[in-house]
Amino acid sequence: MKLPDKSSSIEAAIAQIKDGATVMVGGFGVPGTPFTLIQALVRHGARDLTVIKNDANEPDMGIDHLLQSGQVSRLITTHLGLNANAIRLMNAGEITVEFNAQGILAERIRAGGAGLGGILSDIGIGTELAEGKQVVAFDGKNLLVEPALRADVALVHAARADTFGNLAYVATAQNFNPLMAMAADCVIAEAEQLLHLGALAANDIHTPGVFVDHVAALGALSKEYAVVRR
Amino acid sequence: MKLPDKSSSIEAAIAQIKDGATVMVGGFGVPGTPFTLIQALVRHGARDLTVIKNDANEPDMGIDHLLQSGQVSRLITTHLGLNANAIRLMNAGEITVEFNAQGILAERIRAGGAGLGGILSDIGIGTELAEGKQVVAFDGKNLLVEPALRADVALVHAARADTFGNLAYVATAQNFNPLMAMAADCVIAEAEQLLHLGALAANDIHTPGVFVDHVAALGALSKEYAVVRR
Amino acid sequence: MVARAARELKPGMVVNLGIGLPTRVVNHLPADFPVCLHTENGLTGIGPTLSAEQADRNLIDAGGAYVSTVPGSAFFDSATSFALVRSGRLDLTMLGAFEVGANGDLANWKIPGKFSPGVGGGIELAQKARRVVVLTTHTDRAGNPKLKDRCSLPLTAKGCVARIFTDMAVIDVGQGGFTLVETAHEVSPSEVADATGAPLNIPETTLPRF
């Protein structure tokens, strides 16, 4: 037996994304954002997307390109503070935005990846974030039902990958990537290094390749990946 | 700033365990079972323990010593198939046993470690494992409430650790250890190698030391850790 | 029967083989067959079973056998291991059975009063694998059918079994109950029907033999 090969071109992988799809996108700020996959999705042009991402990057970076091209109708996120363009679109009603507490967004995605229906949490009770949420009385406490989130497609960025789709991240580029890499029907990974089977130590793999559908090698990194000079 | 030192002797760490405590114990079969911590708990003698562990090891191994010494009143587990002694104690009513589906036990422990109230799952619906469980109707489906599990103490085994309590596991000795290492008020780790700060690569740490209270170096490994010849 | 069951594995699949007979299916696969074997204690990419002399003390499968890795294997914790199962990444599981119902129900973990070691990981494999097939002897040691109209033992999961491989036959389980697909050499369809505790649909075409 040998493990199947899932290496793919970026264009072929992204071409599967349909209008109306729900798309998870990794990253927290610059680190871990799959800038190259996002640019390919802009070129591909699928519309009416629901995007799930921690943040909206910054103007003219990352998913801001998808916002500017009008491909996004709904955004499930935690914080838009660095992207005034996203806030403007939200305030103008051109995109619908659902805000989650950051760790709850992480857990909802993880629950989707773990095949659970949801989680029970007390986060946000007594604040407007709890409004409208289903409440379950359990063991004398009221807990909020936080539904699992899954997506049609997840776009993730890894530092290193092998051809089976095993992924390893570095530093704070990990963030939402390992969670989203479990939580979509089609998981597409871009990797700075795409290596042969066995090149990643079995103990140091962050995302087992079994969760990944397509893995694509990045060439030279675009300037979006670079250190931001403010 | 430097990270605090949590290195400890095994005896001093185990001495904190009180009668009536709930104790999680890592391991799935031999790999990952903290045999030395278990032996110290036998010598310490705390009684009326609730033990949470995937399995009951085998006769005269691991937590079977705690069962034989009469220190365990309740066992939350998934499978006792390799320990006829545990099954005998269960059938004789000398210990109470709660069986969980294996992945649900893992998720309940993880939920405890993640500060959640519980998870919602459809596992076991239509079988006797669902009997008596609270049901939540959500999004047109009935889901079972699986309460989070936390313990007073978790005993885990790591291959390598540093003095802050960062832990790395090898091979299938990972299993329940990283989950339990997040889910107890007092987490005690035994490590085959206890290394200086910085010896573990920050990207390859399985359990961040922030979850660990005491870390103890193992000397020569006892025969319980060895390959079992059947 | 094991060799026949091995043909159930298709290229690219992620597969979990239950303890016992199913584990032996790997011996019938070509060396370069592209498949990912999963074991629920935390490994994808199971390599050959090792003797005690060759074994790594930290590397077992869920049945306790000492196994090895292949290039590209990954280790992970028990939560991730079942996340994979429950979220639909497991294409196929092969399990043993005490009983299979004509409605696809599976009972393989408990015999009240006699055998109750706990359910382990079987319930999630049976309920969540995309395809569940059973490998079992056609009858129990006393000669009683294991394939029944309805299971009498506590269920592992409802309506989960798609196909059954026995020493006598390959049988599909669907809307219409049990349907004979293949028979073992020297076994006739009517012999299979006699050893089955529920109606068996027998196609009028000549069935393959294995």
Place this chain on the structure above:
Amino acid sequence: MVARAARELKPGMVVNLGIGLPTRVVNHLPADFPVCLHTENGLTGIGPTLSAEQADRNLIDAGGAYVSTVPGSAFFDSATSFALVRSGRLDLTMLGAFEVGANGDLANWKIPGKFSPGVGGGIELAQKARRVVVLTTHTDRAGNPKLKDRCSLPLTAKGCVARIFTDMAVIDVGQGGFTLVETAHEVSPSEVADATGAPLNIPETTLPRF
């Protein structure tokens, strides 16, 4: 004020410092002070902030500043990062505030109609850290008190704030509302009371100054 707040960190603590003023607390700690700094984007063991020339493009804190590691740092995903917070492993967080109520309520994420970028990780820090202290100017830019009987803005978390550090004073928040603990040099207790939008308990003893 920042120097005074730094004394709130005790040896062995796990601490999360919010964006802005709180981040500057680290500049007032001795080099060998035993503490673990956490940032919610996935790092324990934050080292010094780096310039763009020295920066690692993959290593930032939750505020986007380029930081570094210390010996023993660990990286992890966002689920683990908040698991740590929610499960009680975070001993202390220092946050900014728009308003603090005399009942300990905190509002620091939204001004309806003006500012609503999303709650980010603040709600879990405020609700679940074992001790929540606030660093803020005593009044807003218009001179209105930030310490009020009750918050008027949408809450981040209820009854979470234990202590407030401002440019004028250190104030504890407890059952009896606000209690003055220390004052800044050249600031009198009555000046603090005047700038506070709720009753301020002033002990009769001489208060320390910072």
